[in-house]
Amino acid sequence: MTNLQSLITNLPGRLGEPVEFRGEVTVMVDRAKILDACRYLKEQCGFDMLTDIAGVDNYGEDPRYAVVYHVYSLPHRCMVRLKVAVPEDDMVVDSVVSVWRTADWHEREAFDMFGIRFRNHPNLKRILMWDGYPYHPLRKDFPLAGMETELPETAVGAGRVEAAPMLGGPFVTTPGAGTAARREPRQADTSAERADKKGAS
Amino acid sequence: MELIDSAARAQQALEGELGGERMILNMGPSHPSTHGVLRIVLELDGEEIVNAWPDIGYLHRGDEKIAENMTYTQFIPYTDRLDYLAPLANNVAYAYAVEKLCGIDVPPRCKYIRVICTELARISSHLLGIGCFGMDVGAMTVFLYTFKEREKIYDLAECISGARFTTSYTRIGGLANDMPPEFLPMLRKFLNELPATIDEVDKLLTRNKIFVERCRGIGVISKEDAIDLGLTGPNLRGSGVEWDIRKAHPYGGYENFQFDVPVGTAGDCYDRYLCRMEEMRQSIRILQQAADQMPDGPWNAPEAKIVLPEKKAVLTKMEELIHHFINVTQGINAPPGEVYFSAENPKGELGFYIVSKGGGAPHRLKIRxxxxxxxxxxxxMAKGHLVSDMVAILASLDFVMGECDR
Structure with missing residues (x-):
């Protein structure tokens, strides 16, 4: 682990001291230097495997978004976490596909779910949602129930995607949001539309 | 219009004059060999695959969004539906991830029961993977043999958790209930019967000329490519990389068990098949050790503010009732911080990255x-192979769309 300490000290674009929590090391990296940092880790330090890339939306904070890289070294059997802050007004990060090919789909997912764009990505398009979907659903300001959307023409016909009928979904718990009885969805969902549906069926 | 005869036409094709004419073929999302809803767009030159673009997302349910909106315990049933061929293993991996965040350790008995769960799930998943592999390349019988054994694993899951398929067996800091007394004899009986079936599958497939010719040298992926593409599990080990999280970073008491990690050499479909066969045998070894050394004692961690108390205590004792009430209505008060926990699941590395800002629900839960x-x-893997090889490649990758699309 002392080796890890020294190589992190030399990491290009490192911001601040590494944070250790539950035996895992997290390093903040300058957004402009993330590609250099990844290259350095792979080529100089033997971090040959990219385990995961995750987008995070810290809604209400500035900068709002973050991209988190979990980088693993097979020869040294250790993991390091790199974190890049992404401001809302310039949501672009350099793609690391040129370093690890596996980053391709992970970055597409982060783009799909959060709208973070990756510069020089070979094929940056949606991966889980369909092409042309207008929202980025893992953003905190996107409701759990979903949003009404046009569904493109498919083999089974076009249509609309409706928001989930349970007004925010079953068993939703937000810390400090009141008692369970108040959150009980059947309690909340007394809209006329639902009553009509019940009457019709 | 001049019509050329077939011999001249064949000659032209050989000389490459007809080459280069490409066809786009759509495979899936509903195709028997895509095991779920995977769509692959193939670019073909004759029958040869020039390029392949997988298209995923048909089973996307927004599990990560759902996780942000409920307590840690409430998300356990959703983990059943990730890799739905090994729900017990997902339950265990998720429980360890949240326990890592909370900084608690579970008692030895709990660890051993969890090891049994994970290894049963591994056998179940590999049995299905190999059965379907055989069926996809034309060996129908194997499927029937492996499914007979999987049925017994479902019986075991029902015995221990009460559910055959959607087990939701683990809890944060423990288990839903202790192992019932009749479980171990049932497990031992199963372990005595299983090797015969594995041997039978071995006889049906491993030296079967048709099977070998459909697999050997097909879908080769080199060691370097496999690492670069982030493959894990039997798919990585088939390419000759000895990396198993149970050995590299032992979790949940795996350091107490004797087992070997099979590694392939060629990285083709056949090696991936062989790795899975041997992994099942090693899982049997682990299960036997776990059954023999099963420790007594509590099966839940003592942290009352995190672990759900026993039902009997909730109904008879005041303090337990309060803990139960707080745990259920507000969720466990996890410390702020971020953790990544990964477990060696049947399909490879299943990781949970949890960002907590305190409180009962995760701020972000990423499923790797x-x-x-x-x-x-x-x-x-597919480049340069025939369309029919695609079926073998897909089967040897052994994927589950529920987990891929989340």
């Missing part, structure tokens, strides 16, 4: 699913 990453290797 092995199938998602493994499917990315399809274009590399």
């Amino acid at each position: 699913s092995p199938s998602f990453v493994n499917l990315q290797a399809i274009p590399v």
